[in-house]
Amino acid sequence: MKNSVVIPQSSLDFLLQLKENNNKPWFDERKSEYLVELNHIQNFADALLKELSKTDVLETQSGKKSVYRIYRDIRFSKDKTPFKTFWGGSYTRATSARRGGYYFHIEKGNTFLAGGFWGPNAADLKRIRSEFAHDHESFRAILNSKTFKNTFGTLQGEQLKTTPKGFDPDHEAIDLLRYKQFLIIKRFSDDKVLSPLFLEQALEAFKNMRPFFDYMSGVLSTDINGASVL
Template sequence: MENQILIPKSSLEFLHKLKANNNKPWFEANKTKYLVELNHIENFAGALLQELSKTDVLETVSGKKSVYRIYRDIRFSKDKTPFKTFWGGSFTRATAARRGGYYFHLEKGNSFFAGGFWGPNAADLKRIRHELNLDAEPMEKILQSESFVKTFGTLQGETLKTAPKGFDVNHPAIDLLRYKQFLVIKRFTDEEVLSPLFLEQALDACKNMRPFFDYMSEVLTTDINGASVL
C-alpha cells in the first residue's frame, strides 16, 4: 500500500490527558496541541477513505469531514463533561442501494472499527426478519465464513429474550431472528493502532464487512417478493 500514514502515540496520549482534564479551561490551554493531533487523525481517515473508495462507492468526500466533532452535546445528558475522549468518525456509503456504513473509534485501550445497523427502523427490522424467517442460510453462510469469523468473531447487537412477535420460538434461525441490532465490530490493540500496518488492517476490516453489507442491501432494497423498492 502506497499510503503509510501513521497515527502517532501522541494522538492517543492527548485523549488520555483530556479524559483526566475534561474541562474547557484545560482544553483551551491545549487547543494548539489538539489541532495537531486532529490533523493526524484526519490524514489517516483521508488515506483510508482513498483506499476504501477503490472498492466501494462512498458519499463521504474527505477525511476531515469524516471525523466527528470533539465537543459533546450535553443538552439532554446527565454527564456534563464537555468533550469526547475518543477520536470517532464514519464513512457513509452512497445512494439508497448501498446500506450500512463504516465507523471508527480510536481511544487508548478501546479502539475498534464497526459497521452495520445500530437502530434499524420498524420497517427495516420487519423486512430483515421476514427474510431470515424464509431463508437464513445466506446470512448464516456469511457469518460462518472464514474472513468474517477471523475478523469479527460473531454478529453483535441487542437481542430479544424470546422470539419476536409473529415468529416461531422453535425456528432454526431463532438466534438471528432475536436480533434488534446487527453490528460487526473489529477491535484493535494500542500496538496495532500505532503500527505502520494499521491502515492496511483497518482497510481489511472494512472490506470484510462488505458481504454482510451487500446481503443487507439486497434485502432492504427489495420487497418480500424480491422486487426492487427503489
C-alpha cells in the same frame, strides 16, 4: 500500501490527558496541541477514505469531515463533561441501493472498527426478520465464513429476550430473529494502532464487511419475493 499514514503515540496520549482534565479551561489552554493531534487523525481518515473509495461507492467525500467533533452534546445527558475522549468518525455508503456504514473509534485500550445497522427503523427490521424467517442459511453462510470469523468473530448487537411479535418461538432462526441491531466489530491493540500497518489492516477489515453489507443491501432493496422496492 505506499506512504502509509501513521497515527502517533501523542494522539492517544492527548486523549488520556483530556480524560483526566475534561473541562473547558484545560482544553482551551491546549487548543493548539489538540489541533495538531486532530490533524493526524484527519490525515489517517482521509487516507483510509481514499483507499476504501477504490472498492466501494461512498457518499462521504472528505476524510476531514468524516471525523466527529470533539465536543459532546450534553443537553440531555447526565454526564456533563464537555469533551469526547476518543477519536471517532464514519463513512456513509452512497445511494439507497447500498446500505450500512463504516465507523472507526480510536482510543487507548479501546480502538475498534465497526459496521452495520445501529438503529434500524421498524420497516427495515421487519423486512430483515422476514428474510431470516424465509431463508436464514444465506446469512449464516456469511457469518460462518472463515474471513468473517477471523475478522469479526460473531455478529453483535442488542437482542430481544423474548420472541419478536409475529414469529414462532420454535423457529430454527430464532437466534437471528431476536436481533434488534446488526453490528460487526474488529478490535485493535494499541501497538497495532500505532503501527505503519494499521491503515492497511483497517482497510482490510472494512473490505471484509462487504459480503455482510451486500447481503443486507439486497434484502432491504427488495420485497420478500425479490422484487425491487427502489
